[in-house]
Amino acid sequence: xxxxxxxxxxxxxxxxxxxxxxxxxxxxxxxxxxxxxxxxxxxxxxxxxxxxxxxxxxxxxxxxxxxxxxxxxxxxxxxxxxxxxxxxxxxxxxxxxxxxxxxxxxxxxxxxxxxxxxxxxxxxxxxxxxxxxxxxxxxxxxxxxxxxxxxxxxxxxxxxxxxxxxxxxxxxxxxxxxxxxxxxxxxxxxxxxxxxxxxxxxxxxxxxxxxxxxxxxxxxxxxxxxxxxxxxxxxxxxxxxxxxxxxxxxxxxxxxxxxxxxxxxxxxxxxxxxxx
Amino acid sequence: xxxxxxxxxxxxxxxxxxxxxxxxxxxxxxxxxxxxxxxxxxxxxxxxxxxxxxxxxxxxxxxxxxxxxxxxxxxxxxxxxxxxxxxxxxxxxxxxxxxxxxxxxxxxxxxxxxxxxxxxxxxxxxxxxxxxxxxxxxxxxxxxxxxxxxxxxxxxxxxxxxxxxxxxxxxxxxxxxxxxxxxxxxxxxxxxxxxxxxxxxxxxxxxxxxxxxxxxxxxxxxxxxxxxxxxxxxxxxxxxxxxxxxxxxxxxxxxxxxxxxxxxxxxxxxxxxxxx
Numbered sequence: 001x002x003x004x005x006x007x008x009x010x011x012x013x014x015x016x017x018x019x020x021x022x023x024x025x026x027x028x029x030x031x032x033x034x035x036x037x038x039x040x041x042x043x044x045x046x047x048x049x050x051x052x053x054x055x056x057x058x059x060x061x062x063x064x065x066x067x068x069x070x071x072x073x074x075x076x077x078x079x080x081x082x083x084x085x086x087x088x089x090x091x092x093x094x095x096x097x098x099x100x101x102x103x104x105x106x107x108x109x110x111x112x113x114x115x116x117x118x119x120x121x122x123x124x125x126x127x128x129x130x131x132x133x134x135x136x137x138x139x140x141x142x143x144x145x146x147x148x149x150x151x152x153x154x155x156x157x158x159x160x161x162x163x164x165x166x167x168x169x170x171x172x173x174x175x176x177x178x179x180x181x182x183x184x185x186x187x188x189x190x191x192x193x194x195x196x197x198x199x200x201x202x203x204x205x206x207x208x209x210x211x212x213x214x215x216x217x218x219x220x221x222x223x224x225x226x227x228x229x230x231x232x233x234x235x236x237x238x239x240x241x242x243x244x245x246x247x248x249x250x251x252x253x254x255x256x257x258x259x260x261x262x263x264x265x266x267x268x269x270x271x272x273x274x275x276x
Numbered sequence: 277x278x279x280x281x282x283x284x285x286x287x288x289x290x291x292x293x294x295x296x297x298x299x300x301x302x303x304x305x306x307x308x309x310x311x312x313x314x315x316x317x318x319x320x321x322x323x324x325x326x327x328x329x330x331x332x333x334x335x336x337x338x339x340x341x342x343x344x345x346x347x348x349x350x351x352x353x354x355x356x357x358x359x360x361x362x363x364x365x366x367x368x369x370x371x372x373x374x375x376x377x378x379x380x381x382x383x384x385x386x387x388x389x390x391x392x393x394x395x396x397x398x399x400x401x402x403x404x405x406x407x408x409x410x411x412x413x414x415x416x417x418x419x420x421x422x423x424x425x426x427x428x429x430x431x432x433x434x435x436x437x438x439x440x441x442x443x444x445x446x447x448x449x450x451x452x453x454x455x456x457x458x459x460x461x462x463x464x465x466x467x468x469x470x471x472x473x474x475x476x477x478x479x480x481x482x483x484x485x486x487x488x489x490x491x492x493x494x495x496x497x498x499x500x501x502x503x504x505x506x507x508x509x510x511x512x513x514x515x516x517x518x519x520x521x522x523x524x525x526x527x528x529x530x531x532x533x534x535x536x537x538x539x540x541x542x543x544x545x546x547x548x549x550x551x552x
Contacts, residue, residue: 007382030457039437039441040414040441040443041411041412041440041441041444042411042412042413042445043441088439122393140547142306142307143306144306144462154388166439168456169438169439170438170439170494171306171511172305172468172508173305173468173470173510174305174508174509175305175306199439199440199441199442202444235443236450238441238442238443238444239442239443240442240443240446243517243536244511246536247517247536247539247540250536250537250539250540251540251543251544254540254541254543254546255545256540256543256544256547265513265516266520267516269517269520269521269524271523272543272547273525275547276525276547276549
C-alpha cells in the first residue's frame with residue numbers, strides 16, 4: 001500500500017523539558033485510509049499531530065509527506081497545503097468576519113488568484129454542506145458548523161490529508177455526528193486521507209486502523225477488531241472499552257453463550273437474536 | 277443588551293426548583309441556554325425578569341445593586357476548561373486566592389489549600405509548584421481544588437470532563453460524586469454525556485431553545501426518545517441497545533438504572549424466557 005505520510009524514529013522534547021514527549025515514534029499513514037490515534041492525556045498524540053504538518057519539528061528523526069519533508073524549510077508550504085489541521089476549539093480557528101472571508105484567508109496566504117479563489121470557495125463550502133451560510137458571521141454558527149467551515153478552508157487548498165486534532169471534543173452529540181459524517185464522505189468519496197486524534201472510542205471503532213499512544217511511544221497499531229480486544233493495553237493507555245464489548249462481557253457473565261465479543265451494537269443484537 | 281439591536285432572548289420563562297441535596301444533570305445541545313442558566317445561579321448574570329432564590333438569598337430582576345457575596349460563597353462554579361483560569365505563581369497561592377478574597381486569614385487559607393489538594397487526589401508536594409508546570413489533568417484538579425476551597429454548598433459543574441481521556445473522565449466524575457454524597461452538597465452538572473447524566477443524577481433537566489423542555493427522573497426522561505431527539509439529544513447507549521433488542525425480539529423491556537449490568541441481566545433473562 002502506498003504511504004502518504006511516513007514518521008521515522010521521531011523524538012521530540014518541548015523546550016526546557018527533560019523527558020521527551022515523543023520517543024522514537026515510527027508510523028506509516030496509508031493513502032486514503034482513516035487512521036485514528038488514541039491515548040491518554042499527555043500521551044503525545046497531539047504533539048504527534050503537530051509534527052505531521054511541521055507545526056513542530058522533531059529533535060531526532062524525520063517526517064515525510066509524499067516526496068516532501070518537514071525538515072526542509074523550502075518544503076514546509078507544500079507540506080502544509082497537503083496536510084490540513086482542524087483543531088479542538090471552533091472559536092480559536094475562525095479568523096474571518098464571515099464564512100467566505102474565513103476560507104479566503106487561507107487561500108490568500110497561498111497567493112491564489114481571485115477568480116480561482118471564488119471558484120474554490122464555492123466548491124469547498126458545497127462539499128461540507130455550508131453553501132447556504134457563505135455570508136454568515138461566526139457567532140451565527142454552531143460549533144459543528146464552525147468546524148465544517150474550518151474543513152472547507154482546508155479543502156479549498158486541495159489537501160491530501162486532513163488531521164482532526166480532537167476536533168469534535170467540544171461539540172454536542174449532534175455537532176459531533178455532523179462533523180464526522182462530513183469527513184467520512186470526503187474520505188470515502190474523494191479518497192482524502194484522514195488522521196483523527198480522538199478520545200471517542202466509538203469513532204475509533206469505525207476507523208480503518210488505530211494507533212495507541214502511551215507515554216510518548218507507540219504502544220500498538222492495528223485494525224480496530226484487534227486493538228479493542230486488548231483490555232489491558234487499553235486500560236494502561238487510559239482508555240475505556242467500547243460499549244458493545246463491555247456489554248458482550250457482561251452478558252457472558254450472566255451466562256449468555258456468546259462466541260466472541262462484538263464491536264458494534266448491530267453485530268451484538270444479531271448474535272443475540274441467533275441465540276434466541 | 278436590552279433595548280439595543282443586539283438584544284436576543286437567551287432564556288425564557290424558566291421555573292425550576294432544585295431540592296437540597298439533589299444531583300441535577302442539565303442537558304441540552306449547544307446554544308440551548310444551559311450555560312446562560314447556570315451563570316444566573318451565582319449572580320454572574322442577572323435575570324431581565326423573574327428571580328433566583330438560593331437558600332435565603334434572592335437575586336431579583338432590575339432593582340438596586342445587590343450584594344452578591346453571600347450567593348457566590350454558597351455556589352461554586354467549575355467552568356469549562358477551568359485550568360485556563362489558573363494564574364498564580366504556586367498552586368497553593370492559586371487555591372488560597374478565593375478564600376483570601378472572602379476575608380479568610382492567611383493561615384486558615386493555607387490549611388484549606390492543604391485539605392482540598394488531598395480531596396482532589398493530588399500530593400501535598402504539588403502545592404509549592406507552579407500550576408503551569410503540571411499536566412493538563414493535574415491543572416484541572418488544581419482548578420477544582422480552588423473552587424472547593426470556598427467550601428460551597430452548591431457545586432455547579434459546566435462540562436467538567438471535557439477534553440479528558442476516558443479514565444480521567446471517570447476519575448473526575450467519581451470525585452464529584454463522592455464529594456456530593458459525603459458533604460451533602462447540591463450538585464448541578466451541565467453535560468453532553470447521557471451516560472454521566474443517567475449514572476449520577478437524581479433528576480434531569482433538559483433545555484431547548486432557551487426554555488425548560490423536560491424535567492424529571494432519569495427513568496422518565498430517557499424513556500422519551502422522540503422528544504429528546506427533537507431537542508437534538510439522544511438516549512444513553514444502554515437504552516439505544518435495548519431499543520434495538522426490543523425491535524428484533526418484539527418485546528417492550530425498559531431500564532431503570534441504565535447500567536450495562538442491568539441491561540445484561542434484562543437481556544439474558546429475556547433470552548432464557550424465550551428458551552423455555
